[in-house]
Amino acid sequence: MPVKIVIAGGFGVGKTTAVAQVSETPVLTTEAPITEIAAAIDRAEEVPEKTTTTVALDFGRITIDDEIKLYLFGTPGQDRFGFMWRDLTEGALGALIIADSRRLDDSFAAVDYFERAEIPFVVGVNLFDGVARHELADVRWALAIPDDVPLITFDARDRGSVLDALLAVLNHSLSRVT
Numbered sequence: 001m002p003v004k005i006v007i008a009g010g011f012g013v014g015k016t017t018a019v020a021q022v023s024e025t026p027v028l029t030t031e032a033p034i035t036e037i038a039a040a041i042d043r044a045e046e047v048p049e050k051t052t053t054t055v056a057l058d059f060g061r062i063t064i065d066d067e068i069k070l071y072l073f074g075t076p077g078q079d080r081f082g083f084m085w086r087d088l089t090e091g092a093l094g095a096l097i098i099a100d101s102r103r104l105d106d107s108f109a110a111v112d113y114f115e116r117a118e119i120p121f122v123v124g125v126n127l128f129d130g131v132a133r134h135e136l137a138d139v140r141w142a143l144a145i146p147d148d149v150p151l152i153t154f155d156a157r158d159r160g161s162v163l164d165a166l167l168a169v170l171n172h173s174l175s176r177v178t
Helices: 015-022 036-041 079-089 104-117 136-143 159-177
Strands: 002-009 028-033 052-063 069-074 094-100 121-126 151-154
Touching (some): 015 028, 015 069, 079 104
Parallel strands (some): 002 069, 002 094, 094 121
């Protein structure tokens, strides 16, 4: 059974990295170099190590078991590419919203989008440098995440951690459907 999962979040939170860590197939990515003009628009100074950005989508696939394959669609993180989200989320069972606890304000748009679209989601705080900058209860409060929405930590660079986050999305989404 093919299941569509969207991986969303702000600029530079780890969406492309997460898809690349778990995909069994070569990742289809639309990475492009960050230009000086784009860097100013996208506030790239907040993530100085980032030299490329997703301009359309990332796509990967992972087999969960004999019956379920997850098709992963990573969104671009910049506001200027927000018009693409509707097409990328159509038919999705659920979403993993990746948050960077160093820049929580970049997560509001994704949380608001999935709440309005009524697509079940899990918020995963990416552990940059292996550290969460805030307690999960404080992140939940700051982003006004409802209590029934799972809030987890994970590391987008670690395959097992990303898989656990995707399973949380799958379980949460299926519990909302049944």
